[in-house]
Amino acid sequence: MKKCSKCKEEKAFTCFYKDGGTKDGYNYQCKDCRRQTEKAYAEKNPEKVKEKNRRYHEEHREEILERKREWRQTEHGKKICRKNSSDWKKKNRWKNEAHGAVERAINKGELVRPSECSICGATSRIEGHHEDYNDKLNVVWLCNTCHAEANRLRQESGKEEEQLSLWLEAERFKNSEEELERKKQEKIERRRARDRDNYHKDPEKFLARNQKYRQGKVATPEGREEKRKKALEYYHENSERLNAKARERYAKKMNKE
Numbered sequence: 272m273k274k275c276s277k278c279k280e281e282k283a284f285t286c287f288y289k290d291g292g293t294k295d296g297y298n299y300q301c302k303d304c305r306r307q308t309e310k311a312y313a314e315k316n317p318e319k320v321k322e323k324n325r326r327y328h329e330e331h332r333e334e335i336l337e338r339k340r341e342w343r344q345t346e347h348g349k350k351i352c353r354k355n356s357s358d359w360k361k362k363n364r365w366k367n368e369a370h371g372a373v374e375r376a377i378n379k380g381e382l383v384r385p386s387e388c389s390i391c392g393a394t395s396r397i398e399g400h401h402e403d404y405n406d407k408l409n410v411v412w413l414c415n416t417c418h419a420e421a422n423r424l425r426q427e428s429g430k431e432e433e434q435l436s437l438w439l440e441a442e443r444f445k446n447s448e449e450e451l452e453r454k455k456q457e458k459i460e461r462r463r464a465r466d467r468d469n470y471h472k473d474p475e476k477f478l479a480r481n482q483k484y485r486q487g488k489v490a491t492p493e494g495r496e497e498k499r500k501k502a503l504e505y506y507h508e509n510s511e512r513l514n515a516k517a518r519e520r521y522a523k524k525m526n527k528e
Contacts, residue, residue: 273297277304365404365435372407373399381408388414404434405441 272281276299287297288305298305313320328335342348360367376382387394389412398418399410402425413421425431444450470477506513 275299275301275304277301277308366401369401369404369407370399373410376408382410385412388412388417390414390417393417403430405437 273284273287273295274281275287278301280301282301284295284297286301286303288302289296290298293299300308343352373382377384382399384397384399386397388397391414393414393416395414397412397414400413400418400421401407401410403409411421466477
């Protein structure tokens with residue numbers, strides 16, 4: 272047992288943080304009191320705490336990254352990462368759309384991911400940084416450290432709120448009746464152009480297919496739905512016989528094995 276120097280309560284050693292500078296190897300304050308002290312100090316001296324944390328992360332960067340990698344491989348870490356990723360995508364759909372556009376462009380060969388950061392020249396993981404998320408394929412290739420700094424500067428400049436408002440306005444227009452009607456007409460025009468191309472390639476085949484379509488021999492959405500209903504009716508009427516046949520086939524298969 273050990274007595275806390277702040278709350279004066281005796282607690283087990285597990286309630287104290289380890290401290291190499293004390294005789295018994297544990298801090299003078301219990302964990303609860305220590306957290307309160309650190310919180311009060313951080314509120315009074317935010318700049319000092321920020322600078323201290325920055326120096327610590329720079330000095331122990333590889334060690335911190337290794338701990339994070341190990342944590343992400345645990346079941347709890349995987350669960351938390353999946354939840355955080357899902358929450359972020361729902362909250363930042365406009366950013367996620369831009370990231371998806373960049374990945375698709377890379378897969379198609381429209382964009383090429385370089386091997387070096389365009390600022391510091393680091394060869395670690397290279398990411399695409401968007402100065403404007405509405406301009407989806409205009410990216411600057413940065414390492415993880417430079418990318419984080421660039422994101423911080425963009426947020427502080429206030430550009431992100433402006434970009435979000437423009438994206439919301441575009442989304443509202445995209446779902447408007449005029450835009451939906453325009454897309455519908457575009458779809459009709461594409462279908463007509465495709466039919467014209469097919470007709471010029473092979474007129475006989477095109478006309479034969481159209482004739483079958485008119486006679487109902489080519490599958491249509493209505494025809495598929497009618498066929499599905501008939502199949503369900505047939506199954507309900509003959510379910511016992513069909514299930515018996517299925518059991519027989521399964522039994523024969525197991526006997527052969």
